[in-house]
Amino acid sequence: MSEIKNEYIKLDKSAEQITTDLMRPVNLSIGFKAWMAFLIISLAVCIYAYTIQLNIGLGVTGLRDYVSWGMYIANFVFFVAASLIGMLIGAVLGLIGIKWITPLVRIAEIIAVAFAAVAGLVIISDMGRPERLPYVLMYGRIQSPILWDVTVVTTYLVMSLLLYFLPLIPDLAIGKDKLQGVPKIHKIIYNILSLNWVGSEEQIKIIHKSVRILLILIIPVAFAIHTVTSWLFAVTPRAGWDSTIFGPYFLSGAFVAGSAAVIIAMFFFQKNYKLKDYITDFHFDKMGKLLFLVSIVYFYFNLNEFLVPGYKLKQADAIHLQALFNGNWAKLFWATQIFGLILPLILLLFRKMRKAFPILIISIFVIAGAWLKRYIIVVPTQEHPYLPIQNVPDYFMGYTPTLIETAITAASIILVLIIITILSKFFPVIPIWETVHENKTDQKS
Amino acid sequence: MKRRIMIKYLTILIPFVFLYINSYSQTEEWIVPKEKKEVVSTFNFTDENIKSGESLYQKNCLSCHGNPTKGNFAPLQPSPGDPASEKFQNQSDGSMFYKITEGRVLMPQFKNILSEKERWEVVAFIRSFNKNYVQPALAKIDEFKGDAVNIEIIFDKENRQLIAKAIGTVKEKIEPVKKAEMVLFAKRYFGNMQIDESKRTNEEGMAFFRLPEELPGNDSGYVEFIVRLNESSFGDIQKTALIHAGLPKNMEKLTDQRAMWNITRKAPVWLLISYFGGVLFVWSFIVYILLQLYKLRKIGSEVTNNE
Numbered sequence: 001m002s003e004i005k006n007e008y009i010k011l012d013k014s015a016e017q018i019t020t021d022l023m024r025p026v027n028l029s030i031g032f033k034a035w036m037a038f039l040i041i042s043l044a045v046c047i048y049a050y051t052i053q054l055n056i057g058l059g060v061t062g063l064r065d066y067v068s069w070g071m072y073i074a075n076f077v078f079f080v081a082a083s084l085i086g087m088l089i090g091a092v093l094g095l096i097g098i099k100w101i102t103p104l105v106r107i108a109e110i111i112a113v114a115f116a117a118v119a120g121l122v123i124i125s126d127m128g129r130p131e132r133l134p135y136v137l138m139y140g141r142i143q144s145p146i147l148w149d150v151t152v153v154t155t156y157l158v159m160s161l162l163l164y165f166l167p168l169i170p171d172l173a174i175g176k177d178k179l180q181g182v183p184k185i186h187k188i189i190y191n192i193l194s195l196n197w198v199g200s201e202e203q204i205k206i207i208h209k210s211v212r213i214l215l216i217l218i219i220p221v222a223f224a225i226h227t228v229t230s231w232l233f234a235v236t237p238r239a240g241w242d243s244t245i246f247g248p249y250f251l252s253g254a255f256v257a258g259s260a261a262v263i264i265a266m267f268f269f270q271k272n273y274k275l276k277d278y279i280t281d282f283h284f285d286k287m288g289k290l291l292f293l294v295s296i297v298y299f300y301f302n303l304n305e306f307l308v309p310g311y312k313l314k315q316a317d318a319i320h321l322q323a324l325f326n327g328n329w330a331k332l333f334w335a336t337q338i339f340g341l342i343l344p345l346i347l348l349l350f351r352k353m354r355k356a357f358p359i360l361i362i363s364i365f366v367i368a369g370a371w372l373k374r375y376i377i378v379v380p381t382q383e384h385p386y387l388p389i390q391n392v393p394d395y396f397m398g399y400t401p402t403l404i405e406t407a408i409t410a411a412s413i414i415l416v417l418i419i420i421t422i423l424s425k426f427f428p429v430i431p432i433w434e435t436v437h438e439n440k441t442d443q444k445s
Numbered sequence: 446m447k448r449r450i451m452i453k454y455l456t457i458l459i460p461f462v463f464l465y466i467n468s469y470s471q472t473e474e475w476i477v478p479k480e481k482k483e484v485v486s487t488f489n490f491t492d493e494n495i496k497s498g499e500s501l502y503q504k505n506c507l508s509c510h511g512n513p514t515k516g517n518f519a520p521l522q523p524s525p526g527d528p529a530s531e532k533f534q535n536q537s538d539g540s541m542f543y544k545i546t547e548g549r550v551l552m553p554q555f556k557n558i559l560s561e562k563e564r565w566e567v568v569a570f571i572r573s574f575n576k577n578y579v580q581p582a583l584a585k586i587d588e589f590k591g592d593a594v595n596i597e598i599i600f601d602k603e604n605r606q607l608i609a610k611a612i613g614t615v616k617e618k619i620e621p622v623k624k625a626e627m628v629l630f631a632k633r634y635f636g637n638m639q640i641d642e643s644k645r646t647n648e649e650g651m652a653f654f655r656l657p658e659e660l661p662g663n664d665s666g667y668v669e670f671i672v673r674l675n676e677s678s679f680g681d682i683q684k685t686a687l688i689h690a691g692l693p694k695n696m697e698k699l700t701d702q703r704a705m706w707n708i709t710r711k712a713p714v715w716l717l718i719s720y721f722g723g724v725l726f727v728w729s730f731i732v733y734i735l736l737q738l739y740k741l742r743k744i745g746s747e748v749t750n751n752e
Contacts, residue, residue, distance in 0.1 A: 141712070143709070
């Protein structure tokens with residue numbers, strides 16, 4: 001019962017009905033319990049793998065003298081990338097007044113919080129002596145991009161949490177009376193977190209002002225977080241990393257990964273939380289267009305990143321590009337570029353492909369491609385150092401992740417899913433207060 | 446016309462031919478003068494000599510020659526070879542000593558780096574891998590009639606020369622060491638640099654070395670000089686002295702100024718301002734928003750209380 005109006009969905013529902021609809025998924029259903037049990041058991045298995053690494057050291061991974069950054073760092077870059085979507089949808093699209101994002105903002109923000117929170121843990125998993133983490137702050141040099149990275153990731157996480165929490169306050173106040181079939185503690189948490197929200201004009205003003213400050217401020221911070229992550233590579237003179245466009249290259253790639261993540265989450269919430277009236281084909285179509293836009297920008301940066309050094313073929317670049325284009329990385333490289341970027345670009349041009357199910361499939365390919373792309377950026381460069389590899393065993397020359405390493409990486413992905421599940425199950429996933437508010441103003445006009 | 450072209454080509458070609466022959470002979474054969482081949486050590490190779498020879502070898506030879514008997518020498522042209530190999534062991538002690546002393550192509554000259562005794566100790570170490578080796582009879586030493594030789598180093602600032610005076614004690618009577626060869630070195634990072642030519646001592650046991658005008662010293666202008674008495678009959682005698690005879694080398698250290706590669710305390714100012722400025726700016730807003738949330742909560746409690 002809805003129609004497309006002013007570039008967003010106008011709901012033919014009362015405020016009461018909307019509230020009931022959006023609070024309905026907030027409960028401890030059997031499906032949720034089973035899913036959480038599955039996640040926690042998987043996590044336990046993977047954490048066992050981590051205890052092995054903790055006891056024996058990084059020797060249990062495939063990392064050696066030459067390739068010392070592997071799956072962990074690639075995964076870290078991917079997590080930071082995926083978390084940027086919170087800024088793109090909430091801040092960039094929100095500030096220019098695009099209305100259709102209302103039901104998607106919180107989903108994007110949940111993804112941002114989950115990925116940013118676990119990104120830090122991924123870095124710790126790459127440390128042989130994690131108990132020495134405080135040394136980064138105690139003895140770290142301010143000139144090191146690693147210190148900048150720690151700073152901006154922490155800042156971005158705090159700001160994303162605030163951007164998730166602030167618009168949630170009115171919803172918590174609305175929702176605390178609607179909660180049904182949940183433990184008492186759930187209601188108490190709602191009560192505490194709603195911060196005595198009564199919806200007075202003053203309170204509304206505070207929320208509006210604070211959210212606005214955060215939305216403006218998070219744009220440079222989000223740019224900083226991924227640009228600094230790209231600098232971890234770009235400040236070295238190594239072939240494949242020595243690039244002046246690494247900042248924008250990473251940033252544009254980040255939006256691709258994030259948009260795909262949001263589309264997958266949208267599909268899941270629409271189906272499982274029965275939100276068909278709120279997340280519609282119209283939203284999938286819009287997200288499809290957004291994914292196309294960010295992908296074509298990313299494609300443009302890819303063209304620059306590979307064509308220019310590929311034309312000059314400086315000696316070290318030539319060795320590196322040969323490995324990517326024709327050598328032992330060729331299969332993975334071309335599969336990633338074609339299935340993760342070029343084919344999705346072509347398919348997204350068709351309206352039919354931007355419907356819920358087809359775009360879900362495309363997004364899964366895009367997000368898998370995005371993960372593998374980080375792997376291709378991180379690993380091959382280290383296999384071709386400037387000084388010859390000598391006096392080491394043969395298996396030091398290349399890099400193959402071990403099972404333990406893969407399990408620890410899987411743990412981080414499971415942890416992201418757990419955070420997303422908890423945030424979306426314990427609290428309404430679509431902003432109630434804003435939806436009702438927007439619907440009301442529209443009815444008046 | 447044709448002849449002129451021929452000549453032209455020949456003039457170009459001939460140097461190359463010589464170069465080729467020259468490089469060929471250098472890589473293939475290392476001719477040691479006959480009299481040098483017959484040189485023998487002045488002392489018996491003891492276990493102690495072998496031991497100190499080993500540590501000298503580790504420091505100076507290992508990087509190219511590898512561990513003897515392992516054949517893990519560096520792949521260079523001409524090949525350094527394994528000192529334990531037959532090719533090495535088949536040469537005379539004198540040949541080995543000569544090659545270590547003089548060096549060739551990539552093989553460095555060690556005459557200014559290792560003392561004569563040290564070079565012989567390296568030979569002793571190399572020989573220790575040869576079970577069939579029998580040390581030839583020792584070289585005859587002209588017996589020194591005195592008990593001890595001392596070298597005194599005097600810096601003559603006015604004439605910028607260094608005077609080395611060798612004095613021996615003969616029957617408790619101090620006498621100059623006459624007509625002995627003396628060499629002066631300045632100590633550098635790797636090995637020693639010879640200064641002026643080798644000189645013979647005069648009747649008073651003195652040798653005079655002219656110092657270059659702009660001799661670089663340490664940061665306060667001191668140079669470490671080594672004077673060596675190159676007369677094997679006196680044994681291995683050298684004397685070092687730290688003398689204020691050089692120019693102070695005021696090279697600015699790379700870590701003196703604020704720089705990207707320095708410690709945090711010496712980080713570039715622009716970086717400190719950008720980093721702390723950025724962090725302070727963003728976090729002041731975050732703190733402000735947290736305060737706003739506190740305010741929001743207070744407003745709510747007031748409203749509910751009034752009701």
